[in-house]
Each structure stands twice: as C-alpha cells, then as structure tokens.
Amino acid sequence: MTNMERYRTLSILGAAVALSLAMVVLFVACGLVELLGGSLQVTHAWVSLFTLSSIGSPQAWLEGLFFSVAFGILTGSIFASVHNAVAARGL
Numbered sequence: 001m002t003n004m005e006r007y008r009t010l011s012i013l014g015a016a017v018a019l020s021l022a023m024v025v026l027f028v029a030c031g032l033v034e035l036l037g038g039s040l041q042v043t044h045a046w047v048s049l050f051t052l053s054s055i056g057s058p059q060a061w062l063e064g065l066f067f068s069v070a071f072g073i074l075t076g077s078i079f080a081s082v083h084n085a086v087a088a089r090g091l
Contacts, residue, residue, distance in 0.1 A: 008087040015080035020072030027068045031055055 030046040034055050050067040053060035 010080040012080040016073045016076035019076035020069045023068035023072040
C-alpha cells in the first residue's frame with residue numbers, strides 16, 4: 001500500500017465512534033432545547049426520532065442516548081465501509 005492509498009481509507013471504528021458521539025451531542029442539545037424551550041419547535045422533532053417518551057422522563061433520555069449510539073455505530077460503519085470500497089477502486 002502506497003502512502004497516498006493509506007490516506008484514502010477511513011477507519012471503520014473511528015467513523016462509528018465519531019458519528020455516535022456526534023449523534024449523542026445532537027440528541028442532548030436538541031433535548032435540552034426542547035426541555036427548556038417548552039413549546040418552541042426549533043428541534044424539528046429530532047428527539048422524537050429516537051424516543052416516543054416525554055423528554056422530561058428518564059426513559060426518554062436513556063432510549064435517546066442508546067439509539068443515538070446504535071444509529072451512529074451502524075451508520076458510521078456503513079459509511080466507512082462504502083467509502084473504503086469506492087476508494088479502493090480509485091474513484
């Protein structure tokens with residue numbers, strides 16, 4: 001593997017962890033805005049993508065954090081795998 005080829009691949013674990021952390025930060029930020037903002041519709045229902053519970057309940061935070069991590073791991077892994085497959089073909 002040449003030096004240039006090494007930089008065209010993504011770490012699958014790195015992408016999964018990075019996207020998981022990004023999803024958790026987005027969930028917490030939107031959850032706090034929804035919790036503190038009351039009836040403001042600024043989160044565009046981001047919280048309801050991960051839980052059906054009321055945002056004030058502990059169940060909503062546990063479900064939201066869990067599914068944010070799970071979705072981040074799945075999506076990051078798929079993204080890095082597809083990127084690496086495309087990069088291996090020189091595209």
